[in-house]
Amino acid sequence: MARIIAVANQKGGVGKTTTAVNLAAALARAPKRVLLVDLDPQGNATMGSGIDKRQLEDSVCDVLLGEAEVGSAIVRAPEEFDLLPGNIDLTAAEIRLMAEDEREQRLKRALAPLADRYDFIIIDCPPALSLLTLNALTAADSIIVPMQCEYYALEGLSALVDTIEALKARLNPSLEIEGVLRTMFDVRNNLANAVSAELINHFGDRVFRTIVPRNVRLAEAPSHGQSIVGYDKASRGGIAYMGLAGEVLRRQREREQAAKAAARAATAETVA
Numbered sequence: 001m002a003r004i005i006a007v008a009n010q011k012g013g014v015g016k017t018t019t020a021v022n023l024a025a026a027l028a029r030a031p032k033r034v035l036l037v038d039l040d041p042q043g044n045a046t047m048g049s050g051i052d053k054r055q056l057e058d059s060v061c062d063v064l065l066g067e068a069e070v071g072s073a074i075v076r077a078p079e080e081f082d083l084l085p086g087n088i089d090l091t092a093a094e095i096r097l098m099a100e101d102e103r104e105q106r107l108k109r110a111l112a113p114l115a116d117r118y119d120f121i122i123i124d125c126p127p128a129l130s131l132l133t134l135n136a137l138t139a140a141d142s143i144i145v146p147m148q149c150e151y152y153a154l155e156g157l158s159a160l161v162d163t164i165e166a167l168k169a170r171l172n173p174s175l176e177i178e179g180v181l182r183t184m185f186d187v188r189n190n191l192a193n194a195v196s197a198e199l200i201n202h203f204g205d206r207v208f209r210t211i212v213p214r215n216v217r218l219a220e221a222p223s224h225g226q227s228i229v230g231y232d233k234a235s236r237g238g239i240a241y242m243g244l245a246g247e248v249l250r251r252q253r254e255r256e257q258a259a260k261a262a263a264r265a266a267t268a269e270t271v272a
Helices: 016-028 044-048 060-064 089-097 103-114 131-139 151-170 190-206 216-224 228-232 236-271
Strands: 003-007 034-038 082-084 120-124 142-148 176-185 207-213
Touching: 003 016, 003 131, 016 034, 016 044, 016 120, 016 142, 016 176, 016 216, 016 228, 016 236, 034 044, 034 103, 044 216, 060 089, 060 103, 089 131, 103 120, 103 131, 131 151, 142 151, 151 176, 151 190, 176 190, 176 236, 190 207, 207 236, 216 228, 216 236, 228 236
Parallel strands: 003 120, 003 142, 034 082, 034 120, 142 176, 176 207
Antiparallel strands: none
């Protein structure tokens, strides 16, 4: 059963797409069966995965509008993970969906047949709490929140947490925060260190141990249509995202072990 993880933050420029692409590539090397969903009209995750967003036959837009089956829209990325690509057509799709019933459920229904095909489904969300983002959060089991350690980011995170709680009450009761990921981090910056400490104080072990530093190689990789894992795995950025994948895998193992223990306890109680 696939673990569906949305990578979201309503603030732009915090490393959402970088995180989605690199986490997908790192998990694929684990090796795990991975699908990356590009739900951002900018299509940067598609381009960063080595697929030209201008030459798509079908995309996630067609899937959301019911004009294509999800299987026909999926393409294989060069780095051995599958991609449900996106492009500017998603903007028009969002407008058309506004008048539809159960519009927040479109992505969830589309991904349902893929549950046994993948280990992880990673969704790259647009930088806004839009209908597209609501589709992602309705479909997801959990959310990774990339954020820079700066003052305004804390306010944005607070707003996102409020949105998650409201969405849990109405659309997706099981949604949880997978973790908060500190990105573009500069250890020499006193404010960054102070905000980081505040995050840990508030969110505890939901803050990933992995810290993604500012890294030139990480910024260069998308221009080559590659993840940092494929472009320069030994760089500081590459090491960070391999570490993030390791944390995600560890948390998944812990969940599976807890579920098995609960099942055994329930069986023992029934027998008794």
